[in-house]
Amino acid sequence: MRVVVIGGGVAGLACAHALLRVGIRPTVIEPGDARPEPWKGLLLFEEGLVRLASLGLEARVVARGQRLERIDTFRPDGEAVGAVLLDRAVGVLQGHLIEELTQALPAGIVRRGVRALELLRDARGDAHAVRCSDGSEVVGDLFVACDGARSRLRAQVAPERHAGEVRLHEIVGHVDDPDLAAELGPRLVKLEHPAGGLAFGVVPCGAGRLVWYVQLDAERHRSDVHTANERARLVHRLVGDFRHPVPRLLGRTDFEHSRLWHTTDLDALPRLHAANVALAGDAAHVLLPFTGQGAGAALADAEELARALHRALRDGGATTDPTRHRAQIAAALDDYTRARLPSVRRMVASGRTLRDRFLARRPHGPDSEIPIGR
Numbered sequence: 001m002r003v004v005v006i007g008g009g010v011a012g013l014a015c016a017h018a019l020l021r022v023g024i025r026p027t028v029i030e031p032g033d034a035r036p037e038p039w040k041g042l043l044l045f046e047e048g049l050v051r052l053a054s055l056g057l058e059a060r061v062v063a064r065g066q067r068l069e070r071i072d073t074f075r076p077d078g079e080a081v082g083a084v085l086l087d088r089a090v091g092v093l094q095g096h097l098i099e100e101l102t103q104a105l106p107a108g109i110v111r112r113g114v115r116a117l118e119l120l121r122d123a124r125g126d127a128h129a130v131r132c133s134d135g136s137e138v139v140g141d142l143f144v145a146c147d148g149a150r151s152r153l154r155a156q157v158a159p160e161r162h163a164g165e166v167r168l169h170e171i172v173g174h175v176d177d178p179d180l181a182a183e184l185g186p187r188l189v190k191l192e193h194p195a196g197g198l199a200f201g202v203v204p205c206g207a208g209r210l211v212w213y214v215q216l217d218a219e220r221h222r223s224d225v226h227t228a229n230e231r232a233r234l235v236h237r238l239v240g241d242f243r244h245p246v247p248r249l250l251g252r253t254d255f256e257h258s259r260l261w262h263t264t265d266l267d268a269l270p271r272l273h274a275a276n277v278a279l280a281g282d283a284a285h286v287l288l289p290f291t292g293q294g295a296g297a298a299l300a301d302a303e304e305l306a307r308a309l310h311r312a313l314r315d316g317g318a319t320t321d322p323t324r325h326r327a328q329i330a331a332a333l334d335d336y337t338r339a340r341l342p343s344v345r346r347m348v349a350s351g352r353t354l355r356d357r358f359l360a361r362r363p364h365g366p367d368s369e370i371p372i373g374r
């Protein structure tokens, strides 16, 4: 079976690992060069870590990051308002996760520097090749679109669905501060404004690297900033008077390396495949940042897709008959959608619930302190 994976982010690389484990050697097409993005810190919770463990990669990823045991929430003036204990969680740079996933793959799986342009289809409507930016055509029996939240290939499966921008914006920065990282220990610290719509968080990501973020309601706080100076001014204006460790983090941040991120929202798709094209990762579901589940969900997609293919090929037996082969792929993709959709629907809904709570003007209370979705 020839599987072509389009996109070599967390989802695409995890698909490659999961497919190799069931005896399928895929090709991954990725335009980027695998350079770590220092500003993107990820929280991986149980779901993601369990999936990494089944790919044999949990220990490597945890070693690059920082185990987290709790999330402590404060008011801006430092009054503690809540704590959540975490069973199994880690903070890690997305770039380090991608490095580990890449380094553990055999050579020749990932074709870098190449962008997928379009799927070429036969008379029946099945994709048979992907046309790439270097002029090549990569043929396959199954295509897995892992091209991210603004996926172009999503339209091949759900043409009517587009991810829309939401009023939640996030500014992200990072510092290397081993002393502060030691002081924070295995804790994600969050400071939430009691009026809602504004929060600051800091995630230890290992080796003294701290990734901080400001979540803001863009309707209440103008955030049409473009330059490093504008981002710095906005962040200082919004959270400059929040308590320790905010001033220290802001004081040490090089805002040239900060980012403003417009979050996107997308209803759960009715299905995660059409014909012989499957979606995985953010291409399949865009989760609001509150869930902290995007990467974990991408890892889960990869494992379930490989499992469904393995099952269909095993049950259908080896065949050279194209009709039976197509039926096996169709059965596998039905299985995949069935396995993943309930959890995708749950995560989309929980992200929106957490967004609504974040935006709501409400006093802190004991039910408002769980800043992650399940």
Ligand SMILES: Cc1cc2nc3c(=O)[nH]c(=O)nc-3n(C[C@H](O)[C@H](O)[C@H](O)COP(=O)(O)OP(=O)(O)OC[C@H]3O[C@@H](n4cnc5c(N)ncnc54)[C@H](O)[C@@H]3O)c2cc1C
Residues within 6 Å of the ligand: 006, 007, 008, 009, 010, 011, 012, 029, 030, 031, 032, 040, 041, 042, 043, 044, 094, 114, 115, 116, 117, 146, 147, 148, 149, 152, 170, 172, 261, 280, 281, 282, 283, 289, 292, 293, 294, 295, 296, 297, 298
């Ligand atoms: C600021 C921020 C904070 C986040 N925090 C968390 C968190 O705490 N926990 C968590 O679990 N998730 C978090 N996420 C979400 C997480 O980063 C994503 O869910 C995860 O990276 C999804 O991986 P992906 O591979 O599906 O998509 P991406 O990481 O977007 O990868 C898509 C890949 O496809 C490639 N591509 C695009 N177009 C093409 C094409 N035409 N041809 C070939 N390749 C193509 C891109 O180059 C890219 O490498 C966060 C995201 C952001 C932005």
